[in-house]
Amino acid sequence: MFRLRTTDFLRLNQAIALVYTELEPTTLFGRLSEAAARATRAETARFNGDNPDGLIGHLGAFPEARFLALPSPSLAAHLPNHPLFPTIMGQNYAQPLRSTTVAPLSSSTSTALHKEFYRPLAITHQLVVGLPVMHYGKIICAVTRSHRDFTATDKTLLQLLVPHFQAAVRLSQTLHALRQQVPPVAPPATPELTPRESVILGHLMRGLPDKEISRVCGISPRTVQNHLQNIYAKLEVDNRTAALCRVLGMAG
Incomplete structure (x- = not known):
C-alpha cells in the first residue's frame, strides 16, 4: 500500500481546503489550478476544457498572468498532437500520466505545440490528468515544471485531488443555477444591513464580480470590498459562497 509522508499529507490537506475556499464560477478553475500546483509542488498548473466552439479552450491557470499573453487558439489547434492527448481522452478513469512516460523528452520538445506554447513558459515536464465533469465533457488538468520530472508521489497526490475537483x-454549477433563479433586484433592506449594503448584497446574489458591482454602483473596488467585509461580518460568514447560502437559508 502506498504511504504518504507527513509533509505530503499536510500539503494535500492544504490543497483540498483551497479547492473549497471559493466556488465563484469565474475564478473556480484558477483556484483549482493553484491547489493542483501546491499539492504537486509544480511551477504552473492549467485547466483546459471544451469551449462553445467545441475546441479545447482555457478555463483557468496558476499563476494566471503567465498564461494571459499566450495564444489560446494555438493551444486548441495543436493540443490534439500532444503525446499525452489521445491517451488522456481515451481513459475511462482519471489516471495522471507523466509526459515522459508516453514519449521521450526529445520527442515532446520537437512539436509545434511545445515551440509555440510551452517553450515561452519554460515548460518541460508535465503531469496530466483528464476528468469527466458534467457540462464540460472531459477537463484536462496539467501541472508543469521546467526541470525536475514528477514522481510517483506527485501522481498520487494529483489523483487524490480529482474527486475534490x-x-x-x-x-x-449548483451555485450558479441558484443565482439564476434570483430576480435582478436588490433584496429589501434589513435592520442589520445599510441600504447600500443591501444593494451590494443583491448584486452579490446575482453573481456579479467585484469590478462589475463597482461599475454598477459607481464606487471604487476598494469600497466594494469594504462593504462586502461589513456584510460578511453581519451575516457571520467569511466569503461570498457562505453569504449566499446564509441569505438563501434565511429566505427559506
Missing part, C-alpha cells in the same frame, strides 16, 4: 465544479 469534480465536487467543486458540481457545487459551483
